[in-house]
Amino acid sequence: xxxxxxRDVHFSYDPNRKIxxxxxxxxxxxxxxxxxxxxxxxxxxxSRLLFRFYDVQDxxxxxxxxxxxxxxxxxxxxxxxxxxxxxxxxxxxIAYNIRYGRIDASEDDVRKAAELxxxxxxxxxxxxxxxxxxxxxxxxxxGGEKQRVAIAxxxxxxxxxxxxxxxxxxxxxxxxxxxxAALDLVSKGRTTIVIAHRLSTVITxxxxxxxxxxxxxxxxxxxxxxxxx
Ligand code: ADP
Ligand code: ADP
Numbered sequence: 001x002x003x004x005x006x007r008d009v010h011f012s013y014d015p016n017r018k019i020x021x022x023x024x025x026x027x028x029x030x031x032x033x034x035x036x037x038x039x040x041x042x043x044x045x046x047s048r049l050l051f052r053f054y055d056v057q058d059x060x061x062x063x064x065x066x067x068x069x070x071x072x073x074x075x076x077x078x079x080x081x082x083x084x085x086x087x088x089x090x091x092x093x094i095a096y097n098i099r100y101g102r103i104d105a106s107e108d109d110v111r112k113a114a115e116l117x118x119x120x121x122x123x124x125x126x127x128x129x130x131x132x133x134x135x136x137x138x139x140x141x142x143g144g145e146k147q148r149v150a151i152a153x154x155x156x157x158x159x160x161x162x163x164x165x166x167x168x169x170x171x172x173x174x175x176x177x178x179x180x181a182a183l184d185l186v187s188k189g190r191t192t193i194v195i196a197h198r199l200s201t202v203i204t205x206x207x208x209x210x211x212x213x214x215x216x217x218x219x220x221x222x223x224x225x226x227x228x229x
Pocket of ligand 1: 013014019037038039040041042043044045046
């Protein structure tokens with residue numbers, strides 16, 4: 001489950017400026033499609049339409065052949081997980097942040113998700129450091145550690161659909177590789193949309209869509225696109 005389809009989608013935030021001008025693509029269940037393109041091309045708009053933060057003006061967005069306009073907000077939120085560029089954390093423990101939205105999850109499940117995301121030792125800390133009983137201050141979480149919290153949250157939620165919106169672009173290249181490896185594990189078997197601005201970060205995607213000025217300029221595998229240039 002989790003097939004995504006955009007059918008001739010047209011969208012603008014305001015009537016004077018079209019953002020998406022007839023975008024069609026499909027992500028088969030369990031596959032990964034990457035959307036790359038320059039900033040302002042409309043990449044994040046695609047994820048907002050999937051979540052129904054906005055509705056299309058023309059065309060259709062479908063999940064498992066059902067128009068998202070016919071899906072409840074609760075069901076959409078339950079079926080889509082998101083790792084954004086900068087994860088904003090609540091000023092509460094990492095365990096709380098991982099559990100967020102899944103109050104029914106057991107402590108053991110939270111711990112396991114944290115360990116898989118390699119953030120296990122941080123579970124009782126606060127994002128901005130913590131004051132222990134002897135008064136020492138822990139360290140503030142780095143960007144990569146915050147992304148691990150977002151990954152642990154996604155592991156716990158286990159949604160059929162995953163959106164990775166520039167999830168590694170704020171990280172240095174060493175951390176980027178580590179987080180990329182963790183994301184590859186999480187996206188396995190899930191329908192995944194990866195939003196990126198560089199082709200080099202989406203080599204393993206089943207299909208890459210190059211979005212330019214609200215339209216699909218090119219599409220194919222990484223090898224296909226390299227061959228053309
Ligand atoms: P990308 O993710 O490719 O950088 P976005 O989808 O975020 O691009 O945005 C596409 C265009 O839509 C940009 O020019 C942006 O300024 C504009 N835009 C984004 N959000 C809004 C909004 N809420 N209202 C008006 N314009 C917006
Ligand atoms: P949960 O279902 O885990 O309680 P939310 O209901 O807050 O989470 O949000 C549902 C999904 O939407 C989450 O995966 C979250 O990361 C994502 N999300 C929340 N706010 C935004 C936003 N402004 N832009 C894109 N995605 C968002």
